[in-house]
Amino acid sequence: YEPIKAGSIDGTDVVPHDHAISRAEVSKTLRKYDSERDAKVLGDPERTLFVGRLPFSCQEANLHQIFSRYGRLARLRIIRDVVTGQSKGYAFVEFEHERDAREAWRDRIECEGRLLLVEFERERMMSGWIPRRLGGGLGGKKESGQLRFGGRDRPFKKP
Numbered sequence: 001y002e003p004i005k006a007g008s009i010d011g012t013d014v015v016p017h018d019h020a021i022s023r024a025e026v027s028k029t030l031r032k033y034d035s036e037r038d039a040k041v042l043g044d045p046e047r048t049l050f051v052g053r054l055p056f057s058c059q060e061a062n063l064h065q066i067f068s069r070y071g072r073l074a075r076l077r078i079i080r081d082v083v084t085g086q087s088k089g090y091a092f093v094e095f096e097h098e099r100d101a102r103e104a105w106r107d108r109i110e111c112e113g114r115l116l117l118v119e120f121e122r123e124r125m126m127s128g129w130i131p132r133r134l135g136g137g138l139g140g141k142k143e144s145g146q147l148r149f150g151g152r153d154r155p156f157k158k159p
Contacts, residue, residue: 043075043094045124047101051109052090052117054078066111067093071100092121 051063064076075094078087095101101120109116 041123043092044098045121047074047096047098048092048094048121049101049105050090050117050119050121051093052119053114054087054089054091054116055112055114056087056089058087058111062111063091063093066109067095067104070095070104070107072096 049067054063058078060076060078063078064073067073067076072095073093074096076091078091080087093101093104095104105118105120107118109118
């Protein structure tokens with residue numbers, strides 16, 4: 001399969017005809033992401049939850065209070081911008097026991113009146129997972145190479 005020729009009318013094009021093909025070609029040449037070499041990725045993926053759609057004003061203490069209802073926490077980290085220190089709107093919560101993580105995953109959780117997206121960490125659970133910052137995620141970008149689009153709360157629907 002050659003994407004440049006596949007998008008060509010007569011199959012003779014040698015230059016990408018749109019930006020999606022250019023991004024896909026560049027992503028092939030980039031170094032593949034390896035979570036094992038990332039020093040910021042800690043803990044057991046079976047007990048770690050991804051928490052998204054956080055209000056930017058939410059602090060670690062707020063999240064600790066919310067998630068400690070389900071069990072003891074081993075680690076909690078709100079992801080922040082390295083320059084400004086502002087929250088990026090998501091966090092990782094690791095529980096001491098897997099059953100507590102599953103209980104929190106099943107429940108509808110709100111923070112400051114906002115419904116949170118709670119999913120298991122995919123980075124080390126799904127083979128071939130690519131972080132969103134490298135063009136992956138469940139955002140529906142076909143050039144990311146991900147196998148599925150959508151998520152538990154917003155499943156993929158045929159057009």
